[in-house]
Amino acid sequence: MIQVGIIGGAGYTAGELIRLLIHHPEAEMNFVYSTSNAGNQLSKVHQDLVGSLDFEFTDTVNPNVDVLFLCLGHGNSVKFLEANTFSEDTKIIDLGNDFRLEADKVFNGKTFVYGLPELQREAIKKANYVANPGCFATAIQLGLLPLAEANLLNNDVHINAVTGATGAGTSLSATTHYTWRDNNFSYYKPFTHQHLGEINQSVKQLQGDFASDILFMPNRGNFSRGIFATIYTDFEGAVEDAKAMYQAFYKDAEFTFVADDFLHLKQVVNTNKCLIHLHKHGGKLLITSIIDNLLKGASGQAVENMNLMFGLEETTGLGLKATYF
Amino acid sequence: MIQVGIIGGAGYTAGELIRLLIHHPEAEMNFVYSTSNAGNQLSKVHQDLVGSLDFEFTDTVNPNVDVLFLCLGHGNSVKFLEANTFSEDTKIIDLGNDFRLEADKVFNGKTFVYGLPELQREAIKKANYVANPGCFATAIQLGLLPLAEANLLNNDVHINAVTGATGAGTSLSATTHYTWRDNNFSYYKPFTHQHLGEINQSVKQLQGDFASDILFMPNRGNFSRGIFATIYTDFEGAVEDAKAMYQAFYKDAEFTFVADDFLHLKQVVNTNKCLIHLHKHGGKLLITSIIDNLLKGASGQAVENMNLMFGLEETTGLGLKATYF
Amino acid sequence: MIQVGIIGGAGYTAGELIRLLIHHPEAEMNFVYSTSNAGNQLSKVHQDLVGSLDFEFTDTVNPNVDVLFLCLGHGNSVKFLEANTFSEDTKIIDLGNDFRLEADKVFNGKTFVYGLPELQREAIKKANYVANPGCFATAIQLGLLPLAEANLLNNDVHINAVTGATGAGTSLSATTHYTWRDNNFSYYKPFTHQHLGEINQSVKQLQGDFASDILFMPNRGNFSRGIFATIYTDFEGAVEDAKAMYQAFYKDAEFTFVADDFLHLKQVVNTNKCLIHLHKHGGKLLITSIIDNLLKGASGQAVENMNLMFGLEETTGLGLKATYF
Amino acid sequence: MIQVGIIGGAGYTAGELIRLLIHHPEAEMNFVYSTSNAGNQLSKVHQDLVGSLDFEFTDTVNPNVDVLFLCLGHGNSVKFLEANTFSEDTKIIDLGNDFRLEADKVFNGKTFVYGLPELQREAIKKANYVANPGCFATAIQLGLLPLAEANLLNNDVHINAVTGATGAGTSLSATTHYTWRDNNFSYYKPFTHQHLGEINQSVKQLQGDFASDILFMPNRGNFSRGIFATIYTDFEGAVEDAKAMYQAFYKDAEFTFVADDFLHLKQVVNTNKCLIHLHKHGGKLLITSIIDNLLKGASGQAVENMNLMFGLEETTGLGLKATYF
Numbered sequence A, B, C, D: 001m002i003q004v005g006i007i008g009g010a011g012y013t014a015g016e017l018i019r020l021l022i023h024h025p026e027a028e029m030n031f032v033y034s035t036s037n038a039g040n041q042l043s044k045v046h047q048d049l050v051g052s053l054d055f056e057f058t059d060t061v062n063p064n065v066d067v068l069f070l071c072l073g074h075g076n077s078v079k080f081l082e083a084n085t086f087s088e089d090t091k092i093i094d095l096g097n098d099f100r101l102e103a104d105k106v107f108n109g110k111t112f113v114y115g116l117p118e119l120q121r122e123a124i125k126k127a128n129y130v131a132n133p134g135c136f137a138t139a140i141q142l143g144l145l146p147l148a149e150a151n152l153l154n155n156d157v158h159i160n161a162v163t164g165a166t167g168a169g170t171s172l173s174a175t176t177h178y179t180w181r182d183n184n185f186s187y188y189k190p191f192t193h194q195h196l197g198e199i200n201q202s203v204k205q206l207q208g209d210f211a212s213d214i215l216f217m218p219n220r221g222n223f224s225r226g227i228f229a230t231i232y233t234d235f236e237g238a239v240e241d242a243k244a245m246y247q248a249f250y251k252d253a254e255f256t257f258v259a260d261d262f263l264h265l266k267q268v269v270n271t272n273k274c275l276i277h278l279h280k281h282g283g284k285l286l287i288t289s290i291i292d293n294l295l296k297g298a299s300g301q302a303v304e305n306m307n308l309m310f311g312l313e314e315t316t317g318l319g320l321k322a323t324y325f
Helices: A012-021 A076-083 A117-126 A135-149 A196-206 A239-249 A295-309 B012-021 B076-083 B117-126 B135-149 B196-206 B239-249 B299-309 C012-021 C076-083 C117-126 C135-149 C196-206 C239-249 C295-309 D012-021 D076-083 D117-126 D135-149 D196-206 D239-249 D295-309
Strands: A002-007 A027-033 A067-070 A091-094 A129-131 A157-163 A214-220 A227-234 A256-259 A274-281 A284-291 B002-007 B027-033 B067-070 B091-094 B129-131 B157-163 B214-220 B227-234 B256-259 B274-281 B284-291 C002-007 C027-033 C067-070 C091-094 C129-131 C157-163 C214-220 C227-234 C256-259 C274-281 C284-291 D002-007 D027-033 D067-070 D091-094 D129-131 D157-163 D214-220 D227-234 D256-259 D274-281 D284-291
Touching: A002 A012, A012 A027, A012 A295, A067 A076, A067 A295, A091 A295, A117 A135, A117 A196, A117 A295, A135 A157, A135 A196, A135 A214, A135 A227, A135 A239, A135 A274, A135 A284, A135 A295, A196 A214, A239 A256, A239 A274, A284 A295, B002 B012, B012 B027, B012 B299, B067 B076, B067 B299, B091 B299, B117 B135, B117 B196, B117 B299, B135 B157, B135 B196, B135 B214, B135 B227, B135 B239, B135 B274, B135 B284, B157 D214, B196 B214, B239 B256, B239 B274, C002 C012, C012 C027, C012 C295, C067 C076, C067 C295, C091 C295, C117 C135, C117 C196, C117 C295, C135 C157, C135 C196, C135 C214, C135 C227, C135 C239, C135 C274, C135 C284, C135 C295, C196 C214, C239 C256, C239 C274, C284 C295, D002 D012, D012 D027, D012 D295, D067 D076, D067 D295, D091 D295, D117 D135, D117 D196, D117 D295, D135 D157, D135 D196, D135 D214, D135 D227, D135 D239, D135 D274, D135 D284, D135 D295, D196 D214, D239 D256, D239 D274, D284 D295
Parallel strands: A002 A027, A002 A067, A067 A091, A091 A129, A157 A214, A256 A274, B002 B027, B002 B067, B067 B091, B091 B129, B157 B214, B256 B274, C002 C027, C002 C067, C067 C091, C091 C129, C157 C214, C256 C274, D002 D027, D002 D067, D067 D091, D091 D129, D157 D214, D256 D274
Antiparallel strands: A157 A227, A227 A284, A274 A284, B157 B227, B227 B284, B274 B284, C157 C227, C227 C284, C274 C284, D157 D227, D227 D284, D274 D284
């Protein structure tokens, strides 16, 4: 059994990791680190776990675990790894944004591979250190990469995406207060969301001459889970051409599928799937891409990466029952 | 125009008061006191007010206003009145729970009248100081008082009520975090809610020998506004008898009505109404009572009391458009 | 008192009209027509009205009312007016889309004026027949018209808007079923929504040479009320220039205001307001426009038009308490 | 692999069964019967299944499947079994209420065992025909049975429970319309819910002299999944006594657990768990019992019963990731 350590154990992504790992047939939680909760049962924080397991948070790490998941706020992974030492054999998967960009990917001699399996499955299989993609970044890249590979992103790309309140993390804030968010809608960081960096990087990895603008409006929806992204850009071919191209690009993908019909968000909630739909209007191709922000957008993809890094079936432990309702 | 001062201007009940007063034909806001927001436009906090008025929070009070609304956390009205002096002619309406009980009603020579118009309209008309009832307390009393007046509360009273998230106030908390509350349900303080004091007091005011238990379960619903209360107790008569009794009790009520059909909460949201429905099953009378917790349960009733205290029509400024959807 | 007749009395827009008219100081409901509900109390259908009034639906019309509101499904206003005759003095306000376009505006010798007060207040004042704008159309036009007046719409216009479930009307449907819509998100009619006709028409009325594409994505949100629209297009000036232009355009508007801060939908819910925010990013101007789809987007604007047509203050009966929470 | 047939394949409980069975290691869907959808992909109806499987609805049954799940409206299981014949070896699990009561349990020579594993695991293991309990009935029985076994239900039992909109099934209805249900609350069938029959039956099975009233208020919450039930009755012992009794009763239960802290509904959503909490106030024991109405309250328990009937581990295929948010 793969021995797993989790750092930042009280947050949403750690909670989701724990929910996945307790049913994973090849991995086992070795420790869950949370200084503020040390000594408490996991189920005091992740309260759906009542009855599921007897396991306490700890404030000491086991430096010899097989794999370490960093579930920390952005910028804190670097700080944690500076302060703590692990075995040379310990693989690391960072769920934050500390190592996602080329400029950041080498740290203390460790090189982090960007962990989007649909983009670089083989590199991940060989990696010891993986930077797990951001949630918006995952949904948007999966919508754009087939076009990039075909060098067809030659005009402005218009993106509107909505995320659920879990996207804002566990901290209490005005915009995650129930009375504010209930039946409400808003946006933030118009055109300047921090995930644009990794999106541009991956697009350029496939289409070296990409020089267009990505105009991305990130919105806050009044739901808890999921990202619903619509993307459009110029496309000369027929929708069937686009569909064929996307299906070819995702023919080996275990979790990303091209859907025939218009999508709605709950088709992917509580799964590790990404569903993509293609529609043509005039000269524009409309690409819809939906994921669960906490699973394919975070902890599910992290387990997917772990599976690849340890030579397991990519889908191991990720055959999840969709909530749907 | 009645000159109004509001203390605690950044909270929910103050916000609702402001929303009511800007359309009230006989009253005018003189100042809105909030030390933390002094100098800011009201619309920075109560953001629906953008375009409606140009008015700033202040940290100084005008001691000569005609009426003062105290919109403070429980216990803070006493503190505020100890630290600030107002004209002898200034009437005071306290929305907190500092002066609701007989034991608390006299403060510095001022006697607070319990401000439930359906119970003591005449006393309110003559009062200079009014203690505005609690939200759960309003819904439940309006469900019980006709039985109490008829001396028919002679057995255990079973109450289950659900309140929206605004009932918890503006403070950020775990149970008002969107990701927790969305699609969730829970209770708190089972059988021990603080409003039981004023409920028992009013029941005994009408039925002096009342000695039964009131078993009250307060629940948190995943909605923002409103209280839905179901109450049952033994009742020997027919449902028509109960209906006749309730209609007689509320024949002069401006906001409390007996409904023929089963109720649902949104019938009263964003109104000052209380709707009551009566149903008989076996020997039990089932009484359903619904209000908007911020209006009939707080600021709407406070304006109703102001109207009475100043000799206005009770409904002045309270002809509100229901949200309904 | 203006005598009002309402046709299609059981629908959402009729319900909102009734809620407005019962508090309108200068208008009075003369009849509410609904063949399927004739003889029933209004409060059997619009159940928040319990206690508010004693008034029955009818299946006969009074042909001599002062004003008739048609609250029918699209296409049914023509049918109704073909089958029923009213006095020459009866003014008509159609809330459907039968008479909004130039090609449709003359019917049986009656000429319908497009009823967007911010665009043509004076024409409405003189009109006997008004075509009330669509909900999306209202939000979007109010976001675009100042630019059109300045002949500055010279590039593609990108619009993403989200509407609440009341936008789909009272009919039960798969996408308004609670279990589907709750915590969900989706779109419909991408780039082909029927309101594009009236939007283009009004833009061209101000900017005769307008020839750009309006790319409009209409989305379904999991809330009941409101439209949140974001619009962006090329704009060379500074954001302050845009703000000055919008404030000038709306200086006489009673319900449309330019807001300084980012908007969220609940700022306008249950009001007749439109709030607009302007933001500049690179060469793009981002315009946010929000309304309550049932009020400024339907029944509230219909009353606003009635006020103008009858020489009343535009705001009469529309000083509504925002729900906000 | 156990060959499974599902009747009524387009409904909610069938959808949940399919979601469970596609990940069940020992069972395999042989056919999914739905006359109205015959020939369509399952994913056209259960749209989260896009990408998960290639499988069509059928309008013909395979009479030799190992187990048949009846997911039909109440009363239709009898009709279906009268019209269709299956092998003597085909086990049947009925999710409707046709065979739950003693008076109904024998049909065409088949005897249906009431399928609540916590009550009669051994009988289910030997059964060929199982009547799966109702959703409210499951939550309430699991809250009451330990007291019944100890013969301690000797006074009125007061129950208030809230169910999500999926409890009302797939049919479109006024009370499951989004605009009605959103942010709303209501009840139905006060004190007369049809599940009282099976609840009383199970209680009497353990406490033969049970003769008290069960006063059950069923409520509609504005959420999609789950049942939150509070129950109270007289209890002389300490809360620790109650806890010990419940823990003993459920010591072999795989899905029912006694929790130390107050509960909230989302602790069990998308799991097959029942969580129970005990609290003492005065002479009353307050029992809280929560389940997912579609899983432990329907399809999850049906799979649990299948596992028992086929000699599998009770938990097989039911190690579900909670949604939690």
